[in-house]
Amino acid sequence: MHLAGLRICCSEMFPVGPGFANGSRMSDLSRSLAATADRITIALDALLPRPQGPEARLFSAMRYAALGGGKRLRPFLTLEAGRLFDADETALLRTACAIECVQTYSLVHDDLPCMDDDDLRRGQPTTHKAYDEATALLAGDALLTFAFELLADPQTHPDPKMRCLLVAGLAKAAGPTGMVAGQMIDMGPPSDDGAGDDLVTITRMNRLKTGALIAFAVEAGCLLGAASDDARHALARYAQDVGMAFQMVDDLLDIEASAEELGKGAGKDAAAGKVNFVTVLGADGARARVRMLADQAKAHLAVLGPRTGVLSALVDYIVDRRR
Amino acid sequence: MHLAGLRICCSEMFPVGPGFANGSRMSDLSRSLAATADRITIALDALLPRPQGPEARLFSAMRYAALGGGKRLRPFLTLEAGRLFDADETALLRTACAIECVQTYSLVHDDLPCMDDDDLRRGQPTTHKAYDEATALLAGDALLTFAFELLADPQTHPDPKMRCLLVAGLAKAAGPTGMVAGQMIDMGPPSDDGAGDDLVTITRMNRLKTGALIAFAVEAGCLLGAASDDARHALARYAQDVGMAFQMVDDLLDIEASAEELGKGAGKDAAAGKVNFVTVLGADGARARVRMLADQAKAHLAVLGPRTGVLSALVDYIVDRRR
Numbered sequence: 001m002h003l004a005g006l007r008i009c010c011s012e013m014f015p016v017g018p019g020f021a022n023g024s025r026m027s028d029l030s031r032s033l034a035a036t037a038d039r040i041t042i043a044l045d046a047l048l049p050r051p052q053g054p055e056a057r058l059f060s061a062m063r064y065a066a067l068g069g070g071k072r073l074r075p076f077l078t079l080e081a082g083r084l085f086d087a088d089e090t091a092l093l094r095t096a097c098a099i100e101c102v103q104t105y106s107l108v109h110d111d112l113p114c115m116d117d118d119d120l121r122r123g124q125p126t127t128h129k130a131y132d133e134a135t136a137l138l139a140g141d142a143l144l145t146f147a148f149e150l151l152a153d154p155q156t157h158p159d160p161k162m163r164c165l166l167v168a169g170l171a172k173a174a175g176p177t178g179m180v181a182g183q184m185i186d187m188g189p190p191s192d193d194g195a196g197d198d199l200v201t202i203t204r205m206n207r208l209k210t211g212a213l214i215a216f217a218v219e220a221g222c223l224l225g226a227a228s229d230d231a232r233h234a235l236a237r238y239a240q241d242v243g244m245a246f247q248m249v250d251d252l253l254d255i256e257a258s259a260e261e262l263g264k265g266a267g268k269d270a271a272a273g274k275v276n277f278v279t280v281l282g283a284d285g286a287r288a289r290v291r292m293l294a295d296q297a298k299a300h301l302a303v304l305g306p307r308t309g310v311l312s313a314l315v316d317y318i319v320d321r322r323r
Numbered sequence: 324m325h326l327a328g329l330r331i332c333c334s335e336m337f338p339v340g341p342g343f344a345n346g347s348r349m350s351d352l353s354r355s356l357a358a359t360a361d362r363i364t365i366a367l368d369a370l371l372p373r374p375q376g377p378e379a380r381l382f383s384a385m386r387y388a389a390l391g392g393g394k395r396l397r398p399f400l401t402l403e404a405g406r407l408f409d410a411d412e413t414a415l416l417r418t419a420c421a422i423e424c425v426q427t428y429s430l431v432h433d434d435l436p437c438m439d440d441d442d443l444r445r446g447q448p449t450t451h452k453a454y455d456e457a458t459a460l461l462a463g464d465a466l467l468t469f470a471f472e473l474l475a476d477p478q479t480h481p482d483p484k485m486r487c488l489l490v491a492g493l494a495k496a497a498g499p500t501g502m503v504a505g506q507m508i509d510m511g512p513p514s515d516d517g518a519g520d521d522l523v524t525i526t527r528m529n530r531l532k533t534g535a536l537i538a539f540a541v542e543a544g545c546l547l548g549a550a551s552d553d554a555r556h557a558l559a560r561y562a563q564d565v566g567m568a569f570q571m572v573d574d575l576l577d578i579e580a581s582a583e584e585l586g587k588g589a590g591k592d593a594a595a596g597k598v599n600f601v602t603v604l605g606a607d608g609a610r611a612r613v614r615m616l617a618d619q620a621k622a623h624l625a626v627l628g629p630r631t632g633v634l635s636a637l638v639d640y641i642v643d644r645r646r
Binding site: 049054058062109115133135137141142143146154160164168171172174176177181182184187188205208 | 437
């Protein structure tokens with residue numbers, strides 16, 4: 001019953017209809033995204049500990065944060081990248097779940113009062129609003145740690161060398177020289193003299209904060225599929241362009257969309273006086289760059305042959321999304 | 324210069340002289356503990372990222388938390404357990420550093436205002452007092468993630484199967500069914516009807532909150548030394564008794580010692596109306612149980628032969644410590 005509710009929540013995140021550019025191709029993608037989101041939610045539901053004992057509140061908060069919808073973009077990238085090389089589906093699914101645990105933990109901690117202080121996430125109260133700050137902090141810690149437990153488990157892949165590559169890759173993407181570094185830069189006060197407000201600095205911040213985990217999501221699929229170096233490099237460039245376009249669209253939506261559309265607070269960067277792609281490039285400049293990145297991302301896929309239709313359509317989805 | 328100061332800080336944590344029961348044996352142990360603490364601090368100094376770039380504040384806070392002294396009890400256990408079986412010293416040292424990163428992260432997050440709200444740790448301002456809450460949160464996240472990066476690195480051990488065992492073991496000890504579960508139970512409000520205030524519940528909470536990581540510190544030494552099953556089981560029981568005695572002494576010190584002696588706030592549990600071993604057993608009851616656990620821990624070592632003198636002396640150190 002719990003899961004049925006979540007399934008509706010997932011499918012609602014990928015509306016089919018006006019607002020999407022290429023009718024039937026986008027409908028196929030929306031269905032595919034929704035189906036993957038459901039699979040991830042169901043897999044996480046089976047993997048995460050069930051609330052019991054005096055620590056039940058922790059497990060309940062972990063599940064609240066991890067099972068309450070979300071685009072599941074990173075798991076989708078892992079699954080679709082791996083499928084290009086016929087990687088094992090169980091390995092892909094468990095790895096995708098670990099990556100989504102890390103993504104979820106980062107949102108839970110990012111939403112805390114001492115960080116972005118958000119009340120709304122994925123259209124629901126943030127974890128610290130639904131529970132309390134201490135529980136949200138611990139649920140984030142637990143989700144992060146659980147991700148590595150998942151990856152190191154022989155059920156994820158029979159070869160321990162592969163499991164170590166996944167653990168090391170996820171730790172680098174998420175840790176002090178990856179995502180957390182990006183969060184730190186993002187938390188820094190706007191400088192009085194405008195230092196650090198340039199495109200190079202904003203680009204690097206976003207490459208760390210959101211790009212590193214998106215890049216690893218694709219890389220994990222390549223690793224599990226034993227992709228050739230050429231294919232890995234092409235997909236790494238695709239991931240980099242997709243990650244950057246994704247963030248630019250986020251920054252555009254922050255000024256263009258309502259909180260209701262976003263499922264989270266809108267106009268946050270402007271309210272906080274924060275610098276982002278739109279403040280540096282202007283809305284038109286950011287839109288132009290998104291189109292350029294989208295074209296470039298699709299061009300990288302060309303060397304991989306005809307099976308990349310889904311990853312190509314995903315670029316349009318990311319560019320045209322309203323949340 | 325930075326490290327020289329830290330070295331003094333480390334050595335100050337293990338005073339030699341009155342207050343210790345067995346003169347020269349304790350002096351040897353104090354020197355050994357101080358030397359290990361120094362080695363861990365120096366190794367962490369070399370391993371942790373150096374402050375640079377716009378994210379320098381993150382690295383600085385990680386180093387502040389991790390290099391500012393501490394007993395380094397868990398690393399000591401890993402090194403001494405591993406040495407019983409002639410494990411590789413580099414593997415032991417890197418694993419010990421990973422475990423200490425996790426211990427440090429847990430303290431940084433535990434000290435945050437939404438958790439125990441402490442101003443003092445290891446005689447210094449807590450990380451969120453020295454920096455700010457967001458930076459402390461992120462530094463904790465980064466230290467936790469970095470621990471897994473360290474363990475998955477081939478420099479830790481050439482065999483990926485061993486690295487996976489270490490990653491999985493640390494994740495289980497630290498994660499939702501280990502340390503974080505214990506923290507969650509500890510954060511729970513005291514129940515009105517006294518449910519959960521019994522010895523069984525307190526024991527389980529402490530086994531999760533502090534015992535699991537102490538047990539893994541010993542287990543990691545056994546893994547790296549390819550110890551026999553008999554030896555592992557004996558040391559696992561030793562670790563369990565040591566962990567429980569350690570916590571009971573902590574609870575006794577909370578009512579008996581000053582903040583100056585502890586290097587952290589004193590009388591916290593009483594002020595918060597928290598249940599602990601002393602509130603459940605009484606001070607005399609807790610002291611009697613500590614002595615029983617100490618004897619039992621030493622008895623477990625007997626099957627391991629004559630090389631366990633240091634681990635045996637450590638039991639007395641833990642029981643007699645004043646911080």
